[in-house]
Amino acid sequence: MEDRIKIIRQKMEKLGLDGVYLTSRTSHRYFTKFDNEDGVLLVTKDNTYAFEDFRYTEVAERLLKNVYTVIQPKGKRTEWLGEILKKESIERLGVEDYSLSLYEHSLLKSDVNVNLVPIGNMIGEMREIKDSWELEQIEKAQIITDMAFEHILGILSTDITETDVAAELEYFMRKHGAEDKSFETISISAEKTSLPHGVPENVKLKKGFFTMDFGATVNGYHSDMTRTVCIGKADDEMKKLYNTVLRAQLSALEYLESGGLDSKEADSIARKIIYEDYEGYFGHSLGHSVGLEIHEKPALSPKSSGLLKVGNVVTVEPGIYIPSRYGVRIEDMVAIEERGIKNFTMSPKKLIEL
Numbered sequence: 211m212e213d214r215i216k217i218i219r220q221k222m223e224k225l226g227l228d229g230v231y232l233t234s235r236t237s238h239r240y241f242t243k244f245d246n247e248d249g250v251l252l253v254t255k256d257n258t259y260a261f262e263d264f265r266y267t268e269v270a271e272r273l274l275k276n277v278y279t280v281i282q283p284k285g286k287r288t289e290w291l292g293e294i295l296k297k298e299s300i301e302r303l304g305v306e307d308y309s310l311s312l313y314e315h316s317l318l319k320s321d322v323n324v325n326l327v328p329i330g331n332m333i334g335e336m337r338e339i340k341d342s343w344e345l346e347q348i349e350k351a352q353i354i355t356d357m358a359f360e361h362i363l364g365i366l367s368t369d370i371t372e373t374d375v376a377a378e379l380e381y382f383m384r385k386h387g388a389e390d391k392s393f394e395t396i397s398i399s400a401e402k403t404s405l406p407h408g409v410p411e412n413v414k415l416k417k418g419f420f421t422m423d424f425g426a427t428v429n430g431y432h433s434d435m436t437r438t439v440c441i442g443k444a445d446d447e448m449k450k451l452y453n454t455v456l457r458a459q460l461s462a463l464e465y466l467e468s469g470g471l472d473s474k475e476a477d478s479i480a481r482k483i484i485y486e487d488y489e490g491y492f493g494h495s496l497g498h499s500v501g502l503e504i505h506e507k508p509a510l511s512p513k514s515s516g517l518l519k520v521g522n523v524v525t526v527e528p529g530i531y532i533p534s535r536y537g538v539r540i541e542d543m544v545a546i547e548e549r550g551i552k553n554f555t556m557s558p559k560k561l562i563e564l
């Protein structure tokens with residue numbers, strides 16, 4: 211926790227800020243390692259305050275006491291905040307403009323006598339580089355995800371429904387240590403697989419492609435995996451489609467594994483392979499970063515610029531989607547390392563016919 215506060219103080223100095231007021235739930239969790247959707251933090255040059263309501267003050271005091279002054283705020287937010295800001299002689303206060311509501315901004319402007327300075331993606335940029343504890347949480351989340359995939363393969367048939375599969379995946383993950391699912395589970399069959407973010411329905415699986423895109427969270431950190439399998443036998447056209455996606459995915463992974471760091475290039479390697487025969491049928495980016503949020507920066511996309519850094523965790527998830535017929539996506543999640551990558555995803559990728 212102290213390291214992160216040190217970094218934020220360095221950034222404050224660069225921007226000439228006397229303090230930073232953190233209001234997003236994700237920032238709260240990032241800086242305190244515990245979740246309180248209403249908790250807010252204030253970092254000044256010399257002090258660090260955690261404002262935690264009654265429900266959380268006991269746990270906050272236990273977890274944070276050496277690093278933060280825990281305050282149980284009472285009354286109007288601008289009053290208790292204003293008091294501390296005055297005591298600390300804050301003139302320029304950094305605020306999280308991505309999450310601060312217009313309502314709260316106007317309250318601050320009218321009630322608190324400080325200059326509000328937007329800090330933009332400052333905290334997001336800090337979160338792009340995962341430390342070893344964060345990587346461990348992501349790995350744990352992916353291990354649970356892989357276990358759930360193995361488990362579900364024994365259950366898939368034309369006798370169960372898409373929503374059954376989603377419920378079973380989520381229940382299994384919870385039973386095996388997940389705090390929660392990572393996002394709304396995608397579990398879609400046959401022609402619905404052409405929808406990259408199709409919603410599971412109470413309908414039985416049909417023969418053909420079946421796509422599952424799901425993950426778990428551990429200590430707030432997400433995993434993200436997609437596998438497409440075939441219920442029954444795949445015909446030659448389906449095999450060609452599947453193997454094109456697989457080839458695109460493996461090529462992009464190979465690029466990263468060999469030390470390639472150009473995020474746009476990674477996307478373009480996969481995209482070129484798909485566009486040889488399926489131009490126009492891969493409408494999304496190759497990947498996104500994952501952490502305390504399911505979609506973080508940097509992305510691997512045609513619009514990306516810049517190089518990946520050691521400690522980034524990104525997905526590699528090419529897909530081909532033929533409208534009203536079917537689609538295939540294969541997604542792994544990898545960490546960028548000093549030499550190459552660590553692929554967290556262990557689930558098999560050769561076409562599985564059930």
Ligand SMILES: [Mn+2]
Nearest residue numbers: 434525527541
């Ligand atoms: Mn993803």
